[in-house]
Amino acid sequence: MSVPPTRSAPAPPPPPPETVPHLHRSLRRFDIMAMGVAAVISFDVLGQIASGGGEAVTWIAVIAAGFLLPYALVFAETGAAFPQEGGPYVWxxxxxxxxxxxxxxxxxxxxxxxxLGGSLVFIAAESWDGFVSPLGSGTVADYTFKLLFIWAAILTAIVSLRRGKWITTAGAAAKVLALAVFSGTAVAYGVEHGFHGLDHASFAPTAVGFLGLVPVLLFAYVGFEAPNAAGDEMHDPQRDVPVSIGISGLIATCCYLLPVLAILSAAPAGQVTGIGGFMDAARLVFAVYGGWSGPLLTTAAVLFVFALLTQGSAWMIVSDRMQAMTAADGGFFSRGLGAFHARLGTPVRMNLLSGITATLFMVAAMHLASGDAAAVFGVVLTVAITTLLLSYLAIVPALIRLRLRRAEVPRPYEVPFGTRGFVVCASLVYAWIVLGSWVALFPGTLEHLVGLRYDFADTWGVSRATFETFTLGTVILLLAIGAAGLWGRRARD
Known part of the structure; x- marks a missing residue:
């Protein structure tokens, strides 16, 4: 008589790659949500999105439903099931x-x-120069401001998370407050002067508009999993991560949709630019405040720069932890780069490396396009979009593999319809990421493939050779650095 096989007990959740000393549980649900809002709501892309015209509003809504929703579902499940320090690196x-x-x-x-060293610091300097105090272009004042901006963001990442989280929380509050005040002021301006921008805006979607907006909109919506890089510093990640992702995703959608509508309602057609969109529109609508418009506009610019600074800080806090975990696990040059400070509980060496990298990239970007700030902003933003989207080409398949191969791991939250629902949602997210990565790396190629006209120099303000030097050149350089980091570590092991 055969004996039925005994069913093995479910395996416990996998441990982190290596126990990280000096960590303190500092993040509660509100902190995780605020960090997600501070990181994901990108002030610097509002103008870039609004420059797409009325159809930008349409595509914000479409991509929120077709990409952000399934993205939030799969990352909420994975983040709660695998909450170890390092987040995506562990996955x-x-x-x-x-x-x-x-x-x-x-x-x-x-x-x-x-x-930080390209997009954020350039739009911050442009806003400070135009609304607070003149800096000029390429001057000592310009360089000084940009260096102070970069290293202030790095400093907030170096301080302990118990203190640093309040800086990013203040930044999240500043963003929501600034966007709410701006949107309300735009409505008041429209009531008084008419919504002329919307009168001439076409909300009908087009293929040209879609291909132009899809990379920047995907970039605007990704990153809600970033707080998981500090998973071992959360009090209750299994319960807090899914709720935080859901709430911050809803806030982000509103904070893109409403301000873009407000910008389009106020700014004359064709005058919305990537680098000046938000503050230029603010200059126009703040006229409703009469003699107070000048001081209020200056205050808004300072708030705007502070929000940009904390946006960079939030990403430095989480991404430096991920890279530190990689180094500590033997995947990036010296394990010493993965050390966490005994008192602060932060990866100080990796923070400093990020500051040096941002500074070098800022100096390189200053020489791009002969100082044309708008062209610099657009190209450098695309470099950041490209590198981030390319990382998801491995992260999203990893989520699917973990769902299929590690189904025994307890999952406090599950995507509707189980494994099938998870795979469908992740596959949809992956298709969007592949499309966005291609368009970011090779703009204009899909337009030519479907017979659409595309003037590269007119669109980007630089030649294709200059553009690809920054984008493809950055990708190739990163692959070389990654290979060297792995080889160098193994050579010493």
């Missing part, structure tokens, strides 16, 4: 091994010093 390592995880994390991490 990719468990699915595909250390080499793939190390390269993926490198792209995820480097996005942020590139973004």
């Amino acid at each position: 990719v390592k468990l699915a595909f091994g250390r080499t793939t995880a190390a390269l993926t994390t490198l792209f995820y991490w480097v996005t942020n010093p590139v973004w």
Whole structure:
């Protein structure tokens, strides 16, 4: 008589790659949500999105439903099931091994010093120069402001998370307050002067508009999993992560949709630019305040710059932890880069490396396009978009593999319809990421494929050769650095 096989007990959740000393549980649900809002709501892309015209509003809504919703579902489940310090690095390592995880994390991490030293610092300097105090272009004052901006963001990442979280929380509050005040002021302006921008805006979707907006909109919506990089510093990640992702995702959608509508209602057609969109529109609508418009506009500009600064800080806090975990696990040059400070509980060495990287990229970007700030902003933002989206080409398949191969891991939250629902949602997210990555790396190619006219120099303000030097050149350089980091670590092991 055969004996039925005994069913093995469910395996416990996998441990982190390595126990990280000096960590303190500092993040509660509100803190996780605020960090997600501070990181994901990107002030610097509002003008870039609004420059797409009326159809930008349509595509914000479409991509929110078709991409953000399934994205939030799969990352909420995975973040609650695998809440270890390092977040996406741990997920990719468990699915595909250390080499793939190390390269993926490198792209995820480097996005942020590139973004801080390029997109964020340039739009902050442009706003300060135009609304607070003149800086000029390429002057000592310009360089000084940009260096102070970069290293202030790094400093807020270095301080202990118990204190640093309040800086990012203040930044999240500043963003929501500034966007709410701006949107309300735009309505008051429209009531008084008419909503002329909307009168001429076409909300009908087009293929040209879609291809132009899809990378920047995906970039605007990704990142809600970022707080998971500090998973071991959360009090109750299994319960708090899904709720935080859901709430911050809803807030982000509103904070893109309403201000873009407000910008389009106020700014004359064709005059919305990527680098000046938000503050230029604010200059127009604040006229309703009469003699108070000048001081209020200056205050708004300072608030705007502070929000940009804390946006960079939030990403430095989480991405530096991911890269530090990679280094500590032997995937990036020296394990010493993964050390967490005994008193602060932060990866100070990796924070400093991010600051140096951001500074070098800022100096390189200053020489791009002969100082044309708008062209610099657009190209550098695209570099950041490219590196971040490319990292998800490994992260999303890792989520699917973990769902299929590690189904025994307890999942406090599950995507509707179980494994099938998870795979469908993740596959949809992956299709969007592939499309966005291609368009970001090779703009204009899909337009030519379907017979649409595309003037590269007119669109970007630089030649294709200059553009690809920054985008493809950055990708190739990162692959070389990643390979060197892995080889150098193994050579010493």
